[in-house]
Amino acid sequence: MLAYVVRRVAYGLVTVVGVLFLLFLLFFTITAPDDVARKALGEKAQQEQIDQWKRLHGYDRPLLPGPGHVRDNMLVEHFRRMLTFDFGRSDADDTVILDRIKDGAVPSILLTTPLFLVGLCLGILLSLFVAFFRETYIDRTGVFLAVLGMSLSILLYIIGAQFLVGKLLRWFPISGYDPDPAVVWRFLALPVVVGILSSLGGNVRFYRTVFVEEVNRDYVRTARAKGAGDGRVMLRHVLGNAMIPILTNVVMAIPFLFTGSLLLEAFFGIPGLGSMTVDAIDNNDFATLRTMVYIDALLFILGQILTDVSYTVADPRIRLE
Amino acid sequence: MAAAKNDSAGSESVRVRDLVTTFPYGSRRVAVVDQVSFGVAPGEVLALVGESGCGKSMTALSMLRLVPKPGRVEGGSVRLGETEVLELDVPAMRRLRGHQMAMIFQEPMSSLNPVQAVGAQVVEAILLHEDTTVRAARKRTVELFAAVGIPDPRTRIDAYPHQLSGGLKQRVMIAMALALRPTVLLADEPTTALDVTIQAQILRLMRELQRDTGTAILLITHDLGVVNEMADRVAVMYGGKIVEMGNRRAVLGEPSHPYTRGLLAAMPGRARRGEPLHEITGVVPQPAEWQRGCRFASRCPERLPHCTDQPAPRSEPSPAREVFCHARVGAPRDIDPGSSRPVVAAEEGE
Amino acid sequence: MQAILEHHWFSNAVVAALLLGSVALSVFVHRNELWRGAARELGRRRPVALGVLAVYVGIGLADSVAWVDGRMQGEDVVSAHQPRSAVERAFGGRPEKTYSRPFAGAELYGTPPRPLAFPGRHPLGTDILGRDTLLLTLRGVRVALLVGGLTSLIAIPLALLFGVSAGYFGRRVDDVVFFVMSTLASIPGILLLIALVMALGQGTLQVCLALAVTSWVSFCRIARGETMKLRELDYVHAARLMGVSEVGIVWRHVLPNLMHLVVITFVLMFSGQVLVEAVLAWLGIGAAGSWGQMIAQAKDELSREPVVYWNVLAAGAGMFVLLLAINSVGDAIRDILDPRTRRERE
């Protein structure tokens, strides 16, 4: 068991290295630092200005290790900085990236945690319900609604909700944020609801497939033959056996908890990490962007390790292997 | 439970009458269990035999009302003492399952919940029906495990299904089924998935346990060796219908229905040395191809002209012996086309 | 390179190739009993959705065939020298100056509103630049099909190549492919996508490439697992013993058995790509002329007074109907082809 965890963590580290190489490829070689500088300074910038900007942002070193600069090059520097969480300054406005991440994490987590938890529970309950009535018109209606929901772009959900609630009903502010705990929920309510609705269709369809597969298993029949009621069969036996795919799906969402949803934050004016990423795209702020990508990947890898370990809790076949 | 043993149906624990279960095939529904009637007395073993797909499992599942969708029990009656099982409401049905009528399934490998310890699954069965503590239920489970011959029951109770061999899993299933001393046990090929030595052990075990509890057993199998060893009476099924039923000795010794004869002749042990094995020609028809008449007609060596379009009539060659075959009821002209139903109806009025 | 890809004869050639390809495909489907049965079953279950898809494909193809004929469109001199597609030609009207309501006779704003050049001739109104909304929506069809189709055409062969070789040859190959997969998979899709588009630059082709890079992994994993199973089957062993070459085995025994997964993935991937492209469009890095771009404008338009709703509604509806049709066809296809659900039905 311990050996398994160690091996899993080691592989996670290897993946981190892979991610860092990919980021290097994308942000230092495919996009040349000169281009980045020109985007930041404007097309008419002089070469000296560009050189100075590159020096300031650490883009002035040779790209790869070579004789004379085995350690002083961008590849090594990129790895060193990322691995030590020394992300440096934004390419666009020179703010310290780490500080902005610290500021942005709280709103993001406040937005995505309820969104994620409520969305997950709702999705699972609805799909258990639909799976229980499989092959009936309840099931067919449920699946149809799920497909309907999946066919709508999240943009439309957001725009529609803002229009409806903000312009017609005027229940909540449609955009903005106030960190004061007493009023913050007023700003979060709408994005949370929209986020849940927009992901519900996909969730229900996915979990329904999982549950229907389980419902047809022999052990479910055994449970019913013992005299277990429908609720017990679904919640205890079916749900228990469906834990593995559910866990996998949950982990996919862990980095999302931290970085928030780009669109929700940007549309609803919540100053979290999602908004920060969107700003970085608008401003060609490559330093911030690659930091966000890196942190997300890091969280994802961590989450994967956690899932693999939690599989062992959910499934004795893996635990006792 | 006590009431079950002295009910109106005489000495029978369970009485099944004209049970019909259908599955949709294309646009029509085909009865994969068609007008099946039988009874099992306390302490008796009725063996239900027949080829694969003839509806044995569906008969048992119908009795517990566990027929998988899109199948449906269309009619008939399953009386358990005073209780009409097919008319019970959902909570009452739940209380009955596993308590008065329990079932051992054909597939021991997949019939246990893979993420629950086997002991917990038996405990759950007990707690669903009895108002005791978990501790008491666990103690009972250990005793049950010991009774069904699981070595080292105290530790095995916490094992997961994948850690047990097929034989042990089947013993767990038996322990679970017998945990509440059911009036009726439906054992669906309890030994088919196991190897021969373990088969014998399990069968012996069921016999012993039955002696203590007086449970009526419906033993489903297609192994005539098992029938020989275990059964008091035998019902032979073909194409969703019972074609012959009676005392084991009588049915196996002097089979009457052409299908039973073919079945027995096809058994390797029965053919004389040097003689080729008999076999029933043709293949088992799929439910979609079943017709109104006798379903064995297309393969029957004694087929009469009207076999294919008239349901086989019932006859009683000797007391407590039933055969459903046109060739066994005198001259074919004696029966008019509609007469087979009344025969069944007459049985209903018994 | 870019110039060739954007030349209208290239797109005409692609249309021709697609038509030839679909003829060949339908001949194949017709000859093969299994696929013919599946196709017939699909037609029986989802006639409406298939019809809708056919209309979309028709519009997309009509919008991909373009030519220069030297004739002017209205009084627009430029149009005579530019390739225009069949769909564009169907809309003779020259653009207006700014927003107008559906079937309006005058512009939306202004006191008093100026009359339109083609009053009552814009059934869905016009956008901020005075372009006909119906035309824009119809032209979005081609972009959506391109984004969904081209991406899948890049991603699926890539996934098959890596997945099958990893699954079939195992060892080193598998290690490398698995490493690449887990690296790519550990970067959340949308961010990787953004990073890729930022790095590759904007443009429809770049967007498709980036979408392909982010989406091939999931299918690669499936193909790898399935190949591993197939490799161990008896008849594959037998073929190997009989001296069939490895490539021959892959070609004859592995790939055909992955085809149902390819079809399922193609359809399911398609709608995902269109949805993601809309998000990219909103971030300002999508494909030119997509519905996403039209919807992205809605943020400003819906807060105007009076509200400009027709652009977002038209683009949203165009996208919704297409995705609904694809998703419901995809569901049916999965039901028909997936052995797991197939077993459940039997």
Ligand SMILES: Nc1ncnc2c1ncn2[C@@H]1O[C@H](COP(=O)(O)OP(=O)(O)OP(=O)(O)O)[C@@H](O)[C@H]1O
């Ligand atoms: N889900 C289903 N849908 C359609 N037909 C079914 C379904 N389940 C069973 N059947 C049909 O019902 C008939 C009876 O099946 P049943 O399982 O009772 O056979 P059996 O006698 O138990 O066979 P075996 O010895 O293989 O267990 C079979 O012919 C089968 O084709």
Ligand SMILES: [Mg+2]
């Ligand atoms: Mg059976």
